[in-house]
Amino acid sequence: MTYSSSLAIGRQRFAKPHQNTTSFRVADKTLGPVSNAIILIILMCLLGLMYLTQVTKTNSYGYKIEELTKTQTDLKAEHAELEVAAARLQSLDRVKSSEAAKNLVSVAPSGTVSN
Numbered sequence: 001m002t003y004s005s006s007l008a009i010g011r012q013r014f015a016k017p018h019q020n021t022t023s024f025r026v027a028d029k030t031l032g033p034v035s036n037a038i039i040l041i042i043l044m045c046l047l048g049l050m051y052l053t054q055v056t057k058t059n060s061y062g063y064k065i066e067e068l069t070k071t072q073t074d075l076k077a078e079h080a081e082l083e084v085a086a087a088r089l090q091s092l093d094r095v096k097s098s099e100a101a102k103n104l105v106s107v108a109p110s111g112t113v114s115n
Contacts, residue, residue, distance in 0.1 A: 031039070095101055
């Protein structure tokens with residue numbers, strides 16, 4: 001193959017009048033069907049991994065929320081028990097210091113009952 005024929009391979013052979021005969025065609029580069037399939041498979045794998053990470057994060061937050069809800073329930077129950085205990089302890093002091101308790105008269109036993 002000569003130098004002139006190797007240059008002429010990429011050239012347009014028939015030129016219109018008043019046109020340069022050394023114009024070159026630009027070959028479009030495209031991906032083939034196998035390359036497209038591989039790229040699509042890789043993209044689907046990446047999307048699947050992203051989905052799995054999001055689901056895993058959501059589940060871990062669900063476990064934390066469940067644990068915090070259980071702790072809240074336990075603390076509410078303990079708070080209710082402490083309120084009852086505080087009311088019980090305060091009621092004795094209130095009864096002792098009330099006006100009705102101060103006006104009570106102590107009674108001595110007058111006798112015993114025999115059978």
